Amino acid sequence: MNSDQNNSRLPVRRDSDDARIQPETDTQAVMGFLPQTGTVGADERIPIAREEGYDPLAIKLALAPHASSAADKLRLFIFIIAAAALVIFLFPLDRFFKPAPHDLGPMSIGGPILEESLTPANVRQKPWLKTLVEIDRLYFQEGKLTDAMRLAESELGKLTDKDWETWQKVFYRYWELLSEAGKAHVLKTSTRAYLAPFPEDPFANYYFARAFLAAADRIRSFSPETKTAYRQEAISIAGQIDRAGSALDARRQHPQTKKNESAVLTDLYQKLRLEQARLYVLVWKLSGYEEDEHPDVVYRDRALDICESEELSGMKETKALKATIYTHILDRWYWFEGRQIIQSRQKRRKDLQSELETLVQELKDAEKL
Numbered sequence: 001m002n003s004d005q006n007n008s009r010l011p012v013r014r015d016s017d018d019a020r021i022q023p024e025t026d027t028q029a030v031m032g033f034l035p036q037t038g039t040v041g042a043d044e045r046i047p048i049a050r051e052e053g054y055d056p057l058a059i060k061l062a063l064a065p066h067a068s069s070a071a072d073k074l075r076l077f078i079f080i081i082a083a084a085a086l087v088i089f090l091f092p093l094d095r096f097f098k099p100a101p102h103d104l105g106p107m108s109i110g111g112p113i114l115e116e117s118l119t120p121a122n123v124r125q126k127p128w129l130k131t132l133v134e135i136d137r138l139y140f141q142e143g144k145l146t147d148a149m150r151l152a153e154s155e156l157g158k159l160t161d162k163d164w165e166t167w168q169k170v171f172y173r174y175w176e177l178l179s180e181a182g183k184a185h186v187l188k189t190s191t192r193a194y195l196a197p198f199p200e201d202p203f204a205n206y207y208f209a210r211a212f213l214a215a216a217d218r219i220r221s222f223s224p225e226t227k228t229a230y231r232q233e234a235i236s237i238a239g240q241i242d243r244a245g246s247a248l249d250a251r252r253q254h255p256q257t258k259k260n261e262s263a264v265l266t267d268l269y270q271k272l273r274l275e276q277a278r279l280y281v282l283v284w285k286l287s288g289y290e291e292d293e294h295p296d297v298v299y300r301d302r303a304l305d306i307c308e309s310e311e312l313s314g315m316k317e318t319k320a321l322k323a324t325i326y327t328h329i330l331d332r333w334y335w336f337e338g339r340q341i342i343q344s345r346q347k348r349r350k351d352l353q354s355e356l357e358t359l360v361q362e363l364k365d366a367e368k369l
Contacts, residue, residue, distance in 0.1 A: 106179065107206045107271045109172045112136035128167045131155045135173055149177050161197065168201070175207040184218075187211040200244045202268045209237050209275040216282055231286045235299075238279040245272045270311050277306040277321060289328045291340060300325060301343045316366055323359040326352055 050056075113133050122129055131151070139148040152174040159167055171194060178187040188211035194204045216230055251257060252265040280303035287296035304325060307318040329342065330352060339346045 106176070107203060107268065108176055109169055112140035128170050131167075132170050132173060135170070135177075139177060145177060145181055149174065149181065149183075152177065164194065164197065168203075172203045175203065179207060179210060182214070184211045184214040188215065195240070199240060200247045202244055202248055202272055205237075205241050205244045206268075206271055206275055209241060209279060212237055213275070213278055213282065222286065227286045231283055234279045234282050234286075238276050238283075241272050241276040241279070245269055245276070248272065266311065270315065273306050273309070273312055274315070274317055274321075277303040277312075277318070280306075281321065281325060289332060291329065291332060300329075304343055316363065319359050319363055323356060323363065326356040326359070330356065 113129070113136050115133055115137070118130060118133055135148045135152050138144045138151060152170060156167065156170060156174060164171070171190075175187060175191060178190070187207055191204045191208035191211065194201065195208060198204060212233065216234075219226065219230075222230065248265050248269045252262050252269065257265070280299040284290070284296050284300040284303070287294060289300075290296055304322065306312060307322040307325075312318045329340070330349070333340065333349050333352075337349070339348055341347075342352070
């Protein structure tokens with residue numbers, strides 16, 4: 001097939017200037033020769049396109065300038081903002097990138113008080129400091145828990161009631177040691193006595209609640225009378241913690257509270273609320289984990305509200321408590337039941353099961369860290 005046949009099929013435009021064919025070189029003889037082409041103007045393209053049968057709207061759009069108008073840009077910007085807001089609302093980051101739950105830990109005044117702090121000035125101003133240093137030396141340095149508790153009991157027993165507030169840190173360390181030793185009855189007795197003059201003390205409320213819960217946990221079978229007594233006391237302690245928590249929150253929000261002090265108060269507040277949630281679960285347990293319209297269901301929902309509050313939602317302990325509540329609900333959820341009202345909202349069984357599985361997985365992931 002020669003080059004003239006190939007050229008006849010190409011849609012090139014021939015001008016009069018190209019009528020004279022240039023002599024072929026050796027290369028052109030082999031590859032063929034194409035004459036120069038010209039540019040077709042817009043005025044010429046429109047009739048050609050019409051002859052070819054193109055739609056008038058397509059011709060208009062093809063020849064129109066591609067630059068967007070200001071109105072088009074504004075509409076696009078509004079659309080992008082609306083789409084971004086919709087994505088943030090429907091797919092929040094904390095749903096897919098949840099922080100690992102962390103331990104709340106027990107309430108404590110901190111590590112050991114070292115003997116270097118026993119300067120003459122400190123000893124004169126803080127007569128309790130020497131006793132606290134000796135207790136901490138026995139416990140933290142020598143590992144003598146029993147001896148440390150005995151020393152604390154001996155020194156605290158010498159005080160009058162008016163000295164209790166001054167020696168509060170020794171009381172705090174003593175309760176911490178009792179809790180570590182599992183002395184629930186002694187801890188409950190000591191904190192109850194301290195709460196009489198200082199009902200809103202956070203440490204006393206915290207360790208009193210822990211002692212009460214520890215004692216209740218040891219009872220395997222509750223008689224009706226015991227259930228009634230424990231239920232009433234649990235509600236009473238939870239109410240007392242509520243007042244102590246409110247006082248802590250007021251101190252935390254005061255404008256003169258320093259940043260580091262606010263962090264300490266927040267930590268105390270979280271620990272108190274967690275014990276309050278556990279007390280509510282105990283009340284619900286004593287009613288037999290009832291559901292629907294039983295009056296004690298309100299305590300179950302209060303516990304869930306605390307677990308889902310902004311201050312406690314990321315804690316490992318609250319996630320574990322919430323998982324326990326969900327497990328008890330599902331254990332009593334019969335297959336033919338469609339929905340249940342939980343925290344004033346109707347929930348389906350499969351939704352609650354899905355939430356429980358998510359909580360369990362988050363707790364497993366936290367253990368690996």
